[in-house]
Amino acid sequence: MTLRHIDLNLLVVLDALLREKNVTRAAESLHLSQPAASTALARLRRTLGDELLRRNGRYLELTPRAESLVGPVKEVLATIEQTIIRPPAFDPATDSLRFSVIGSDYVGATLVRPLLTRLHGLAIGLQVNVTPVSVRYLEALRRDEVDLAILPDRIVDERSIPDCSRMPVIVERFVGAVWRHHPYAGTRLTADLLRRAPYLEYAPSGQRAIVEDDLDAAGCTRRVAASSSSFATMVFLLSGSTDLVAVLPERSVRRAAASAEIRVLEPDMPLVPLRESAFWHRRRDRDPGHIWLRERLFATARIEFPDVVTDSAA
Structure with missing residues (x-):
């Protein structure tokens, strides 16, 4: 098999299947019909010579070959998006940007809400989607499935996300x-x-x-x-x-x-302050839209939480 035998459009479907481990959810995430996603899975199985997803009781699980493809597929798609598809600069007045954030309701109220207030009128094509912290937040970071995760420092072992960058954004007693x-x-x-x-x-x-x-x-x-x-x-x-x-x-x-x-x-008793940081995959370090939005996030953090020390160059 050579590169010319691979339909690169199938990589997008493969990435969704590897992430969701469910044909229906993968189809929904890509705005495809379930039959279309099933057809794509069948083509991927023939092309790669592997089942990729196999049933284990009521659920599907990744085969060892599929597990080994998670990182490389994400890397290939990120490289295409960031070096070929995405413009070299971000213009908030004309460009569209969908930004996903993992954070608690506290993060939403104390940091994301004032950020959106500051962004009002600056970026018409901006959409910020905030989702709760789930049990798989570390996996989402490792797989570069989320733009930012804002999390308490004390629950994150940075050794478990070596490919992620970090910036403090909240200090609260x-x-x-x-x-x-x-x-x-x-x-x-x-x-x-x-x-x-x-x-x-x-x-x-x-x-x-x-x-x-x-x-x-x-x-x-x-x-x-x-x-x-x-x-x-x-x-x-x-x-x-x-x-x-x-x-x-x-x-x-x-x-x-x-x-x-x-x-x-x-x-009366000593209570360690709440300290939270924004984490993101390093693939996004030089992404123009990501840089633009996180600079404004950090500017908001410095206003809302004066004790936060951030590095604007990050």
Whole structure:
């Protein structure tokens, strides 16, 4: 088999099949019909002499040959896009750009929202799509399936994403939060308050939040009465006739303090600040559109989070 025997259009379908491991989802991601994707898979199987996707119970899994193709196919498509298809410069006034971001609701409210405000009127063809942090965020970064992932530093081992670049964008302290008319809370978040009051726990995707380790280290016992995976939701769960107490990023509390009748409590115990960084695959380091948007992201970060130190050259 030589290069002239390969339909390069099939590489786009192959990339989607390798990513989704599902013919229907691959078809949807490419705006193809399911029969068209199935036909493309059949052609790929004949061309490459491998099954590529095989059934394992209710699901499909990649064959060893398919697994070995994930990186090379992505690399080939990225090279074609960035060196042949994409213009050498980005003009926000005329060019279109779809930008995918992985981040929590907190990231959306405190960083992406002010970024979009700053971009208003600058880039008519810009579309920013924000999706929640899922269990496969590291895989999405490694496979260059997302433009940016904004994640807490303490959950990311950079050794697991050696081909990714990083830039700090958020530094935020944690504070206590209670309903304004809490029956026995004072002005401070104390170990005694955490022991006595029912605790509203932040549990992102059903996992343990990093601030819980700091509370454990400080010897603070808690009686978990409720949990939520959304900082924004937690603020409003506290309001009304409730004696719940929570530990939240300060901006989340102060921005909703008036409307949700929330009181901010200064912590007595040491709590490591929330630090989040933007991560992206290094293939995008010199992409003109990516450079343009991340420069504005970092400019927004410096305004919203003055303690952040960013390198504008990154």
